[in-house]
Amino acid sequence: MAKAASTDSKQSLTVEDWAQAALDAMAAGGLEAVAVEPLARRLGVTKGSFYWHFQNREALVRAALERWERRETEEVMARVGDEPDPYDRIVKVFKEANAGYRSGRLYLAIAAAEDHPMVQEFVRRVSERRLNYLVECYEALGFDPARARHWARFAYATFMGNLQIRRDTPDLMPTGQPFNDYLKLMIKTLIPREAAEMGAEERPRAASVPRNGRV
Template sequence: MENRRARDTLRAEDWAEAALQAIAAEGMRGLSVEPLARTLGVTKGSFYWHFRNRNALLEAALALWERRETDEVLARAAEETDPRKRLARLFREADGSRRAGRLYLTLAGASDQPLIAAVVRRVMERRLEFLQECYRALGATPEQAGARAVLAYSMFLGTLQLRRDAPDVLPQGEGFHEYMHLVGESLIPGYDRELVRRR
């Protein structure tokens, strides 16, 4: 029998969060109502209280992902007035967890689903635009800023791919922080470890 307290306190965002966790762990096949209900300790009735169908849950999960991984990350990076610090903070923020990386790659790989493809494209465009603004603030021409933004984003995607497919290739622990300094030196003109020291 459904836990009444769980049913009464469960929010749509709880379902969206559970959906993101399932997608990160199992790919798009993880977006299945019954297993998610079991994970949350409720029946399918709770799902239909919040959502019309599975697609509505996917929309909510994508909105949550975009807010957390793009809106909030870019807002935190934008707090830095120095464009070098802004870029360094963005790279630290985007480093994220392995789960976040698997989730991004899973969503990016689901380009055959128009809803997902549209959100991933919007996220990519917003991130590239933010990167371009940072490079322009450092004195790059629009063309240079565009090229540097693409290079930075490519390195980000490549790191996610390595973390998923060949995690032993990347250094661990303090070594990973040193690797991120190398990334900074490669991607941020005038990079200085003291100027952009980790928080």
Template sequence: MTDAQSIARSAQRITLTAANWAEAALDAIAENGIEAVAVEPLARRLGVTKGSFYWHFTHREALLHAALELWERYETADTIARAESSSDPRERMHSLFRQLANTDQRSERILLALSGSDNTAARSCVQRVTECWRSYVEVGYRAMGMDATEARHWATLAYSTYIGTVRMRRDNPDALPTGSDFNDYLRFLIKTLIPGGVGSVAGNRDAADLLGAARATGARLSA
């Protein structure tokens, strides 16, 4: 190998970041499951040599951990941050449910692949994402005036509805509306999952504590 070739390969390894590898790993998981996270196929996908991988990671599990961490951030901290742009609890819930309903197919496929995997790290990641979402939705219901038990039940129902929709998109997509009909369906879901009779309760200490915990989770994932 000439000096020029050596320099070029070193530059390639440096230019391609660990995040690039993690994104490629997520693409592989979405397409073929967690078993598809392998060094050589990903190197071919990225158009680099295996040396680029070992520049950033010591082994496959380190890459898988980075990919799971990235997906978890997308699904929790990033989405919650968008919902938090509104100070009104009802509008935050609307934003949250709209985002859930419009989740991209890659993210849905990753969720299904990870939840169906025997990999302990993958299943733990899904559990954390699920609980973060469920807790945040519970916060929204508490902020709208529900008591603790009622909010917990509604939050579980809301997240279960989302998971059911994701599975239906995979198993029976023709059963779901498309185009403008989907917007009508979305309005129906939001109307159903955000009861019209619930009023906002300012200064609810328990809801404030829960919201603080949810925000702290988002902050840790963003760091």
């Protein structure tokens, strides 16, 4: 029997196991839910185990946030980074963000702990990285830096807000075809075709890649 079954009982917990459990708890109940004894109960052990792996609760929170940042950066970014066309990159990011609800929910839960200085640092880095990625996409579309940053922030704000709506008031978010229409509207609006909207229209739009119309 292999040892790596996530749910199956391994005979020894690792730091990563605790960190993942902490992230799960965060997604479910915020930073306050990252409590040593409840987590130990959930993992089927006692505090004695925890305090062998970590110095204290803060160390667990740090480990969880590091795991979060690593996954957020490596997985999400790398999964969409191979798209050659910047237009399709933005579209892909947007769709990922609106489909993969789990990751967004975790972000909201973490960001809600605004007072915690360490959390604040991680959130700042992750957000900055995501926004800069979008800025680069818009610049690749031909926008000058200032306008690219405005459009990127605009788009980022929009899908953050969509996350919020979906979490707080799922009834207000459409499903099925209306949702596709909604997505299409946002994409069409947030990625204007007229590149920089001020000269620079000689640019060939970089789109030798066909734009597949599935929305």
